[in-house]
Structure formats: structure tokens, C-alpha cells
Amino acid sequence: MTSSVSLLRSSLALALIAALAASCAQGPPSAPVRSDAATFRVTEFARGLEHPWGAVFLPDGSGDMLVTERPGRLRRVTADGRVSPPIPGVPEVAASGQGGLLDIALAPDFASSREIFFCHGSAVPEGGALTRLSRARLSADGTRLEGTATVLDAGPPQRLSWEHYGCRIAFSPDGRYLFFATGERKQSERAQRLDDLAGKVLRLARDGSVPPDNPFVGRADARPEIWSYGHRNPQGLAFNPWTGSLWEAELGPRGGDEVNVIRRGANYGWPVVSQGLAYSGFRFTEHRSLPGMEDPAYNWTPSVSPSGIAFYDGAEFPGWRGSLFLATLSPPQLVRLTTAGDRVTGEERLLQGLVRMRHVLVGPDGRLYILTDEPNGRILRLDPAR
Numbered sequence: 001m002t003s004s005v006s007l008l009r010s011s012l013a014l015a016l017i018a019a020l021a022a023s024c025a026q027g028p029p030s031a032p033v034r035s036d037a038a039t040f041r042v043t044e045f046a047r048g049l050e051h052p053w054g055a056v057f058l059p060d061g062s063g064d065m066l067v068t069e070r071p072g073r074l075r076r077v078t079a080d081g082r083v084s085p086p087i088p089g090v091p092e093v094a095a096s097g098q099g100g101l102l103d104i105a106l107a108p109d110f111a112s113s114r115e116i117f118f119c120h121g122s123a124v125p126e127g128g129a130l131t132r133l134s135r136a137r138l139s140a141d142g143t144r145l146e147g148t149a150t151v152l153d154a155g156p157p158q159r160l161s162w163e164h165y166g167c168r169i170a171f172s173p174d175g176r177y178l179f180f181a182t183g184e185r186k187q188s189e190r191a192q193r194l195d196d197l198a199g200k201v202l203r204l205a206r207d208g209s210v211p212p213d214n215p216f217v218g219r220a221d222a223r224p225e226i227w228s229y230g231h232r233n234p235q236g237l238a239f240n241p242w243t244g245s246l247w248e249a250e251l252g253p254r255g256g257d258e259v260n261v262i263r264r265g266a267n268y269g270w271p272v273v274s275q276g277l278a279y280s281g282f283r284f285t286e287h288r289s290l291p292g293m294e295d296p297a298y299n300w301t302p303s304v305s306p307s308g309i310a311f312y313d314g315a316e317f318p319g320w321r322g323s324l325f326l327a328t329l330s331p332p333q334l335v336r337l338t339t340a341g342d343r344v345t346g347e348e349r350l351l352q353g354l355v356r357m358r359h360v361l362v363g364p365d366g367r368l369y370i371l372t373d374e375p376n377g378r379i380l381r382l383d384p385a386r
Contacts, residue, residue, distance in 0.1 A: 032385035035336070036348050037319030045369065045381040046081040052371040052379065054103035054119075054168075054308075057364055059111055065363075066138075067371070067379070068118070070100035076142065077379065089145030091134040094123040097162025107135075108175030108206065114138045117151070119167040119180065128159035131167055131182045131198070135208070151208045152225065154197035158185035166199075166250075168237035168308070173244055177211065178204045179227065179262075181234035181248060188271035191230050194222035199270065201234065201248060201262055203227035215265030230268035230293065236309035236326060245342050247297075249309050249326055252276040253284075255301030259309075259324070260294065261342045269293040275301050298337060298344040305329035307373075308359030314366030316384050327357035327370060334360065334370065 030042040051070040055077075058064050063079030072093040076084040093101045099121025107115035114137045122132035131154040136145040166183030184191040184199030191199025194216060202225040205211050216222035236249030236259075246262040256276025260268055273287045275296075289295050300306075306326045313321060324344075326335040332355055338346040351357075356373035363369050368382040 033350070035320075035350055037323075038317040039385040040317070040382045041385045042351070042354075043381045043383055044081075044378055046077045046083055046379040047376065048083050049075065049077075049371075049377040049379070050375055051100070051358075051373055052377045053101065053358055054105075055359060055361055055369070055371060055379075056104055056106050056116075057361070059106070061364075063364065065369075066104060066116070068101045068104050069377075070102065071095045072101045072120075074101065074104070074145070081379075087138075087142075087144060089136060089148055091118055091120055091132070091136070091148050091150075092122070094121040094129040094162075096121070096129070099129055099162050099165055102165060102167035103169045105169040105171060105178075108171055114140070116145070117169055117178065119165075119169055121162070121165050121167075122153070124153075124157045126157065128157035129162060130155050130157045131165045131185075133169070133180055133204075152180070152197075152202070152204065154180075154182040154200070154202070156196065158187060158198070161186040164233040166231070166234045168235055168248075170237040170239060170246065172246075173239055173241070176206055178206065178208075179237060179246060180204065181231065181237045181250075183233040183235075184231065184270070188232070191232060191270045192267075192272065194219070194226060194229065197223055197225060199229060199231045200226050201228045201231065201237070201246075227264060228262050228266050228268060230266075230270045230272070232270040235307040238309050238311055238324075240324075240339070240342065241311055241313050242322065243342050247309065247311075247324065249306040251305050252299075252301075252303060255303055257300040257303045257306055258296035259298040259306070259326075259337065259344065261297050263294065266294045267292065268296075275299050276303070297342070298347075303330065304333070304335060306335070307357065308361070308371070310360050310362050310368075312362055312368070314362050316366035317368075317382075325360045325368065327360040329356045329358070329373060332356045 055067045073086040103119040105117045118134045133151040136148040164183035164186045166181045168181045180202045210224045217224040234250040253276045256274045324337040333352040334350040336348040358373040359371040370380040
């Protein structure tokens with residue numbers, strides 16, 4: 001009897017997920033979905049994107065966005081959901097494994113400079129690949145990129161893995177500094193090495209130079225670009241608009257996914273400290289906390305595999321203001337964390353099992369937009385259900 005009831009419940013859950021997915025695919029809004037603090041509908045905003053990874057809204061009032069596709073393409077998606085042909089001039093990428101054209105960020109003065117920053121996997125002549133930060137300018141008519149150039153290579157190159165690139169970009173609220181998260185390329189010891197840019201959050205001046213007040217400037221044994229270290233595979237990076245602090249989300253191994261508040265010069269522990277297990281099931285460290293290493297603001301075991309994150313400060317969902325949203329991959333869902341200052345005070349899980357979610361961002365219209373991690377990827381929009 002118990003197994004029959006469980007099977008029925010599983011079947012009903014799968015049917016609900018299928019119905020919601022079908023409603024998104026057809027375009028019309030779904031049935032209302034209730035969360036603890038809002039009621040919304042899921043609408044398919046755009047489709048036909050191959051593994052979309054990063055996105056930004058253009059500040060011209062058009063409601064259009066630029067979206068990266070992991071295989072190495074950039075597209076413009078208009079406010080009515082039309083997807084452009086690929087925009088030429090993107091940086092050359094190594095689109096193997098988890099690499100490719102990943103995050104995108106507009107320069108704070110984009111309206112005048114037209115400058116865009118990209119994070120991507122890049123092959124190097126001596127073999128292997130690394131995480132690279134590049135810049136380019138979007139032409140005045142918006143049809144092509146010009147002047148593509150490398151800003152920083154998070155080296156040395158890694159020959160043994162095509163994974164754990166990290167690759168999120170965030171500008172400080174005053175626009176003076178660029179923060180750039182890198183993965184440890186599945187070589188865990190690199191996260192603790194200060195002469196290595198993998199497994200770090202890096203900080204650069206707006207022009208790509210190293211700010212003189214970075215914590216390791218002047219040390220012969222350390223790279224001056226480093227702001228924090230001990231990170232595994234950070235794919236979420238966002239500033240808290242109420243406190244001004246930088247928040248980061250990273251994937252742990254088997255458990256131990258983290259949300260961290262990033263502090264100057266701090267060590268976040270990987271792989272010396274972790275809440276998770278090795279994929280084999282064995283514990284590779286006995287330490288869940290150590291003096292001199294930062295504890296996470298929040299963590300998950302089992303894993304949720306967090307990717308892109310966004311703080312909600314819009315007007316369409318007043319009950320969500322102050323929340324941190326995380327797009328997660330496994331299990332697929334949208335996680336909402338309630339916050340008070342720089343503390344996490346609660347968790348809610350939405351759209352569980354619907355589709356792998358790579359990134360979430362808040363639109364100028366106050367709605368949430370979700371990039372789905374699919375070969376025929378979509379952008380889903382959360383609309384208020386009034």
C-alpha cells in the first residue's frame with residue numbers, strides 16, 4: 001500500500017511538472033504558483049538558445065538583453081522575446097566540458113563606452129585551458145563587437161580538466177572595481193595557493209589594473225589580483241544592494257554547497273574545510289570549520305548545485321524584497337533565501353524539478369528572468385499573478 005501511494009504521489013508530481021513545462025513551452029502563462037511571500041506565473045519569454053549561461057539587460061530603456069551561449073555565441077533578445085542571429089566578434093573560447101562563453105557584464109559607463117566584459121574558457125598554445133576575462137565594445141548599431149582583447153588570464157593553464165571554471169563577474173556599486181570569480185579547475189590544492197589565480201575572487205580596477213589596496217599587493221609569494229581565496233567552483237556573484245557587501249555562491253563536491261559573504265583577504269577553506277564528501281563517498285577532510293578560515297553564511301548538504309544569483313530589489317513582488325535568489329542545477333529549482341543585513345534567515349524552494357536553471361536576474365520591469373541549462377534553452381519570466 002505504501003509503495004502504491006508513493007508511486008501515485010510521484011506520478012502526480014511528474015504530471016504537474018510536465019504540465020508546467022508544457023505551459024511554458026506554449027507561451028501562455030502557467031497556472032498561479034504560490035510562494036511564502038508572493039504568487040506568480042511562469043511565462044516563456046524566449047527560446048532557441050543553446051545552453052544560455054549569462055545575461056545582462058541593456059540600459060537604454062528598450063528592455064532588450066544580451067545573452068551568452070556556452071558554445072561561444074552572443075545574442076540579443078528583444079523585449080518581446082525575439083532572439084537575434086549570433087553577434088560577431090566574441091572572444092575565441094574553449095567550449096569543452098564546462099568551458100565556453102560564460103558570464104557577461106556591462107561596464108558601469110556602458111552608455112558612453114559601449115564596453116562589455118566576458119568570462120570564458122580559453123585554450124592556450126602550450127596546451128590546456130584557463131579561465132579568461134576579456135573585454136570588447138558593442139558597435140553603435142548593436143550588430144557586432146569590436147576591439148576584443150584579453151584583460152586577465154586566471155592562470156596557470158590546467159591540462160588535466162575542462163571543469164570548474166567558476167566565471168562570474170560583478171561590478172562594485174560605485175562602479176570603480178570589477179570582481180571576477182574563478183574555479184579551481186578541479187585541482188583542489190590550487191584554491192589555497194596564493195601564486196595561482198584559480199579558486200579565487202579577484203578584484204581589478206575599472207581599467208583592468210590592480211588596485212593598490214588589494215590585500216596581497218607587495219607580497220612576493222602572492223598574486224596581487226586576489227581579493228579572497230579557498231573557493232571551489234563559484235558560479236554566483238552579486239552585491240547586496242542594502243549592505244554593499246559582495247555575496248558568492250559556489251558548488252561543493254557531494255554536499256557542502258555554500259553561500260559566502262566575501263571579505264577582503266579572507267580564506268574560505270576549500271579543500272582544507274568543507275561540509276561535503278568526495279564523490280566516492282569518503283570524507284576528504286575532517287574539518288568543517290577552522291580558526292582563520294571563513295564559515296559559509298549558508299550551506300547545503302545534500303547539494304543543490306547553485307549557479308547564478310540575484311538579490312531582489314524590484315517593485316513587482318514586494319514580499320520578495322531583500323531575498324537572494326539562486327538558480328540551481330541539481331536538483332533543478334529556484335531557491336529563495338531571506339536575509340537580514342548580511343545574515344541568511346530562511347530558505348524557500350520554488351519550481352522544484354522543473355528544469356536545470358543556470359542563472360537568474362532581475363529585469364528593469366521588476367520581474368525575475370531565469371536562464372535554463374538546456375540544448376534548446378529558454379528564458380523563463382516570473383510574472384505577478386494578480
